[in-house]
Amino acid sequence: MNRRPESVVSVLPRTLRRAGMTVNDVHKRLKEMVIVYRIKPGERVNEGELAEELDVSRTPLREALHRLVAENMLTLVPNRGFYGRQLERQEVFDLYELRGAIELASVNLALQRAPHDDVVLARDAWLDVMQHTAAMSTYQLLEADEQFHLSIAQLSGNQEIVKSLQAVNARIHYFRWSDLEGKSKAMEDEHLALLDALLRRDAPLCRDVISGHVAHRMEDIVQFIQHSVVRLYAGHL
Structure with missing residues (x-):
């Protein structure tokens, strides 16, 4: 044989x-x-x-x-x-605050630089995602949310902003599970509102939407950390 x-x-x-x-x-x-x-x-x-x-x-x-x-x-x-690495609540708060500053810079530059057709493509892509969010897990929603914000950063035309956002996202990725749970509809609407405002080059509305979308209080951060630690040691990835 x-x-x-x-x-x-x-x-x-x-x-x-x-x-x-x-x-x-x-x-x-x-x-x-x-x-x-x-x-x-x-x-x-x-x-x-x-x-x-x-x-x-x-x-x-x-x-x-x-x-x-x-x-x-x-x-x-x-x-x-x-x-x-252990992340203290102040450090997580600082990272969320940094993320907000990067997002705002992305939007400000996208208002000036993003070609109309590219914004239309980004809007169409998000509308396609919205067709599937009801069936998405929290992890999939998180991935979709991060990809959306990276697409806005890409519209800024500044690759250093894109890389900075990726770096911050990596460090707060796990905590954002708690951030997104139960907020799918609000996230969808805010993303669409941002793209619509960007298409109209409505700078004040763009800034209001993105500022409200990423802003968090210290109390929120503490809750995210506590929830994430419980999930982590319970093995719920």
Whole structure:
């Protein structure tokens, strides 16, 4: 009886199997884990387990971990290792406030620069999303909301604004579950109102809509954190 051939991957030396995963790839995978709190706040990163799970050597893994420290997404404790970063309520509040400033800058520039046809396309895309929101999970709504705001940032024509918004979104992603729950209809209407105002180049209305849409009080932030921590340790991702 002929022996079943082994897979190509299984017969390659481990160093070659790992060669396909670049530091950028490892960084992206780890960042996704941090964003959805696969690595919990205060939890020590087990480098051995991560290297095994991602099938990479320690060198690219550690370089990717150091990048996440530089991005304020992990903490490095000397002689102890890497840890999931704890976010204090003031820091989360500051991040929400920064997000609001970035969103307002996006809208102000989009009012000046965005081609009419591009705004029409953005509006059509959002109308298409609205056809499906009733069947979306909170996670899917969050993804749709983040993509909407990134599309407004793209309309600003400033790629640094786009990158800054992506960075802030990554750091508050998990807390925004609580932010969006039960608010699907309000979110849909506010997004559409913003695009309609942008089409008319109605600057005061654009600014009013975006300011009201992203503004939060400290009390809201505390509630988001408490709700998110309960969800996190209950395993509800």
